[in-house]
Amino acid sequence: MLRTWNVSLPARIFGVVSVIAGVLMFVAVIITVVGYGEPVDGAQLGALALGSLFIIAPLLATLRPRVTLTDTELIVRNPMRTYQVALADVASVDNGYSGLVVVLRDDTKLQVWAVQKSNLARLLNRQTRSDEVAAAIRTQAQAVRQKPGRRTGSAK
Known part of the structure; x- marks a missing residue:
């Protein structure tokens, strides 16, 4: 017998949506920085950090358990x-x-x-x-x- 239970489907959907939002935020900041050639400011660093958090946290909390x-x-x-x-x-x-x-x-x-x-x-x-x-x-x-x-x- 082998039975496996994952995180519930609604939680996994939330996790996937959060990862997508994080990736979009991350890409938007990168495009802005590269596109305008401006030095990275504090707000952009904060957005990168938040985007990273939106990618890593859902992967760990809703998709891995x-x-x-x-x-x-x-x-x-x-x-x-x-x-x-x-x-x-x-x-x-x-x-x-x-x-x-x-x-x-x-x-x-x-x-x-x-x-x-x-x-x-x-x-x-x-x-x-x-x-x-x-x-x-x-x-x-x-x-x-x-x-x-x-x-x-x-x-x-």
Whole structure:
């Protein structure tokens, strides 16, 4: 079994639109600087920095995060780091606004950015994709722990 969950489609669309806006801003400033042959001023540097931010931040925050569940491990890819965890080491999984929190048997906590549960969904007690992912991880972790000869380790 291999299941992968990415950031939600609306968030990915927002990320792509933000990247496009950043690229357009970046290109507009470059064209202005090159076209007029003027020295770069503070406003143009600020626009370049903002354009860079509009390119890098959405790529990291909305297009990179992913969580993958295999038969024996959980692979969490966050904006800056990827973790591989043996499912036998997963003690609990809880979901929330900032993503899933996977607590390992050694009390290490991993934040999973790819799936979140909105405060409104929590308030209204609505079942969301985050609940489904958390349940799938819990179920698979329990199945692995019940198998003889289970594999254990720590987060890499």
